[in-house]
Amino acid sequence: MIIKKLEAIRGCAALYVVVHHFIGYSVLKSQLPLLVRLPFRFGQEAVILFFLLSGFVIYLSAIRNNDKNFKKYFLKRFVRIYPVLLFTFLLSIIVALINHAPLDVNDFKTLAGNFLMLQDEANKPGYFVLPFLENRPLWSLGYEWWFYMMFYPLFFYVIRQPFIKINSIYIILLISASAWFTYLWYPNHISLVVSYFILWWCGVACADIYIKYKTFTLRNLKPVLISLLVMNCLTFIPIIAFYKNHLRLTQIMYPVVVFRHFAFAVIIILSGLAWWKLKLVKFDKLFSRFANLSPLSYAMYLTHFVFINLELTMLNPYVAIAVKLILTFAYAYMLEMKIQPVVTSWFFKKKQKTGVVNYKVS
Numbered sequence: 001m002i003i004k005k006l007e008a009i010r011g012c013a014a015l016y017v018v019v020h021h022f023i024g025y026s027v028l029k030s031q032l033p034l035l036v037r038l039p040f041r042f043g044q045e046a047v048i049l050f051f052l053l054s055g056f057v058i059y060l061s062a063i064r065n066n067d068k069n070f071k072k073y074f075l076k077r078f079v080r081i082y083p084v085l086l087f088t089f090l091l092s093i094i095v096a097l098i099n100h101a102p103l104d105v106n107d108f109k110t111l112a113g114n115f116l117m118l119q120d121e122a123n124k125p126g127y128f129v130l131p132f133l134e135n136r137p138l139w140s141l142g143y144e145w146w147f148y149m150m151f152y153p154l155f156f157y158v159i160r161q162p163f164i165k166i167n168s169i170y171i172i173l174l175i176s177a178s179a180w181f182t183y184l185w186y187p188n189h190i191s192l193v194v195s196y197f198i199l200w201w202c203g204v205a206c207a208d209i210y211i212k213y214k215t216f217t218l219r220n221l222k223p224v225l226i227s228l229l230v231m232n233c234l235t236f237i238p239i240i241a242f243y244k245n246h247l248r249l250t251q252i253m254y255p256v257v258v259f260r261h262f263a264f265a266v267i268i269i270l271s272g273l274a275w276w277k278l279k280l281v282k283f284d285k286l287f288s289r290f291a292n293l294s295p296l297s298y299a300m301y302l303t304h305f306v307f308i309n310l311e312l313t314m315l316n317p318y319v320a321i322a323v324k325l326i327l328t329f330a331y332a333y334m335l336e337m338k339i340q341p342v343v344t345s346w347f348f349k350k351k352q353k354t355g356v357v358n359y360k361v362s
Helices: 002-024 034-040 043-065 070-098 105-115 138-159 168-185 189-213 222-244 256-277 283-309 317-353
Strands: none
Touching (some): 043 189, 070 283, 070 317, 138 168, 138 189, 168 189, 189 256, 222 256, 283 317
16 A cells, blocks of 8 residues: 555656646746746655655565665666666757757766766866756756665675664765765765765665554654654854855755755655644545556656757747656656556566576566
8 A cells, every 4th residue: 555655656756757847947927927836836846755765665675575685776776777777868959959068078977877877966176077968957856776785785695684773864874974074074975975874764764664563653763753853963064154154055056955965854754754643634635646656756757858959940849848848757658658667578588598597577
C-alpha cells in the first residue's frame, strides 16, 4: 500500500517540477497572475521530496533483496539511470543544433563531467561542471547517483554490523556535518554532496521506522528531526556571516538555497506525520491519479527542460508551450515504456548467459 502511495507522490512531484519550469521559463511567467504562479514556485523543494522518496525506496529494496553483491547493486542502478540519461544528452545536442547554438570543446568537457555525475548549478560555490547544455534539472542527478554509491558500503558494511548500537542516522549526521564544515572551509562539490547525504538518508531512516513499527510517531521520528534540525543550524551559519558582512542574500543563491533545502525537509517530515495521524485523509482523492505518471517521472524530469529550451519562434507562444508539453510526455513515454524495457531486458539477458542471474531493475 505504501509503495503505491509513494509512486503517486513521485508522479505528482515530477509533474509539479515540469509545471514549475514551464511557468518560470516561458511567457506564462509574465502573463499568469501572481496567485496562479505562487503555488508553483517551489521546484527546489520538490527535488528534496525526491531525495526523501529515493532513500525510502532504496532502503526497502535493499532489505527485500538482502544482496551484498555490489556489482549487482551497481548494475541495477546504472541500467536504471544511464540509458535515459544518455538519450537526454542526445536530445540536448539535437535541440542545440535546431537552435543553431554552437557546440565547442567546453560543451563536450561538460558532457564528460555530467556523464561522471559531477554537475551542479552555479548558485552554489565550488561546483565542478554545470548541467550539460543548460538542462538545469540534471543538477540533482549529480547528488542522487552518489547517494546510491555511498548507501551501499555504509548500509552493508557499517550500519548492519552487530557492534553498531547507535541509530544509523546519527552516523550519517556526523558524516554530513563534517562534510559541511569542510565545505565552509573550502567550497567544493564533493563536500556539498556528502553534506546533503543526510537529507537522502532521512528517507532511509523513515523506511526503517516503517518496517519496524508499521507506523510513524513523533517519538520514533525524533532522531530524524534532531538530525535535520542540527543541519538546519549548521547551514544557517553562512547566512549569519553574509548578513554581518552586508552581502546580498537571495532565496535561490547560496547560502540561502542550501538552508531552504534542509528547512523544507523538516516541513515535509512534520507535515507527513500530521497527515499520517489523520490516517492520510483524502490522500487517494488528491494523489492517486498521479500514480499513472510515476513510470514516466524520471524521464519527464530529465527531458522537460530540454524541450523548454527548444526555440519554436514560428509558433504562437501558447501553442509553442502546448507543443513542448506534448513532446515532453511523448519522449518520456518512449524512453520509459519502449526503450528502457528493451535495454534492461537485453542487458540482463546477456548477463544471464554469462552466468549472472537475471533480475528486475527497481
